[in-house]
Every structure is written in structure tokens, then in C-alpha cells.
Amino acid sequence: MKKLIFSSITIILFSLSVFAQDIAPYIKVGETTNSMQQTSEAVINALQNNSFTILGKYNPENKNNLQVIVFTSTDLKNTVVKVSDRGALGAAFKVGLVEKDGKITISYTNPDYFLRAYMQNNYVTFKSVFQKFSADVKTALATLGNEFKPFGGTIAANKIKKYHYKIMMPYFTDPVELNEYSSFEEGLKIIENNLKNHKSNTVLVYKVIYPKEKVAVFGIGLQSKEDGESYFLPKIGEENIAAMPYEIILQGKTVTMLHGKYRLALSWPELSMGTFMKIMSTPGDIEDTLEAVCK
Secondary structure, three states: OHHHHHHHHHHHHHHHHHHOOEEOOEEEEEEEOOOHHHHHHHHHHHHHOOOOEEEEEEOHHHOOOEEEEEEEOHHHHHHHOOOOOOHHHHHOEEEEEEEEOOEEEEEEEOHHHHHHHHHHHHOOOOHHHHHHHHHHHHHHHOOOOOOOEEEOOOEEHHHHHHOOOOOOOOOOOOOEEEEEOOOHHHHHHHHHHHHHOOOOOEEEEEEEEEOOOOEEEEEEEEOOOOOOHHHHHHHHOHHHHHHOOEEEEEEOOEEEEOOHHHHHHHHOOOOOHHHHHHOOOHHHHHHHHHHHHOO
């Protein structure tokens, strides 16, 4: 009887420890002394050789020592769109390259972290797909390093879906509406045309379009030197560069973005309130820029 009780307690404690596991937003793969071009090509080849699709790449802040490579997989792309409340935001994952002191650090956005945030209660429903995606990414990038060290702060796994930075701050479920159109097709045309013309100092990094579902996601570089990436990234930390670019999502007739006070905090959970205050205007600046892109 005592053995049975002891075994039951052990199982419960193990279950609680897994449930309360802390998860970081980024995974460091390793470092290399190769050039940025060589490293970028190696990352792209590693991903493509493992059946991933490259969606785009760019240099945040227009800095040659920073690069982001955006990718997806067919299974992930086709799964996340089944989640009607902005699930398609989870279609794109990123590798970040940061060159400093003659070395390039390779990292990527952690699927276990961001998919829990973006899928909300639906994460469990498609957990097997997401876990396979995560494992496949690690396998693909293992040719470039062997550290696979989590970094960038942590949030308890069971709290990620309800994450917000502080009391009265927005959640995932508090998006910002940027515009409403007469149809999905009209919205798509306006947004694509504005991005083509680099309206409001923006650049299109990637897009994922689901014509049947009438859903489209755009990853947008914010190139204004006054209030874009050049302004806020050095203040909050370029190590987390894989957080970029910023996204908007068109669903049906409505285009929205994640609130800056949520999106930035989720991507930089280690931010102190003091540092956050240094970019107090940034959430509003991003909203203004992306709203202009949508009109």
C-alpha cells in the first residue's frame, strides 16, 4: 500500500513539473567564424534539405551584421490555419544571425514557445504536429551547431497562452484592428500594393496566403530610422533578432496586428519595466506604420 501511495505521489509530482516547465522564446544553435553570406547559405541549405520552405530573409535595421531567415513546413502551414483566431501567425518561424566580435551566433524562434502562445487552447489539439515540427527544425539545424541552448527569458508552459506583461496590459486576444475592407481580395490588393511601394518606410519580408480560407499573413520590416527597428531594437536587445519582422494578418475583410505591448513583451520576456519605458512610444509607432500600410 505504501509503495502504491509513493508511486502515485511520484507520478503526480512528475506531471506537475512537466506542466510547470519553463520555456524560452529562442534556441541558440551555436557560433561560427564563417562570413554572414556563408552562414546564411548554410542555414538555407540545411532547412531546404530537410523539406522546409524558405519564405524570405532580410537585414533588420538595414544592418549587415543582422539577418533573419523565415521558413515554414507544409504540415505546419496547413495545420495552423485551422485555428480561426489568427492561428496562421504560427506558420512562419525564423532563424536569427547576429555577427559580433568576429563570430556569428545562430538562433531560432522556439516552436514550443510561440505555438503555445498563438494556438491558445488549440495547441493541445495539434500537439503532435507541432512537436514533430520542433524536432525536425532541430535535426535540420544540428549540422550548424550542437548547443541548442534556450535563451531570452522564460515563461511557464501553462501560462504562455494567457501571457501578458503586466496587469492591464493586452493579451493575444486583444489584437489591434488596422482596417476593414469590402472583401478579402480588396484588402489583399491594397496591402500588397502598399508594400510594393514601401509605404511608411516598410519592406515586405515574407507573405503566406491562403486563398481558400481568405487568410493572409505579411511579415514587414520597419525601416524608419526615427521610430522603426533602428530605434527600438538596440534598446531592447538585438540578441532576440529572430523576433522580427513584425506581422499583420488579414482574415476575411479585416486586417489586424498583435498589440505592440503584447508582441514585443512576448518576444522579449526578460524586459525590465525600465527598459520597456525607453520604448514607450514604440507600440503606437508600429501601429501607425502598419495602419498606413493597410490603407
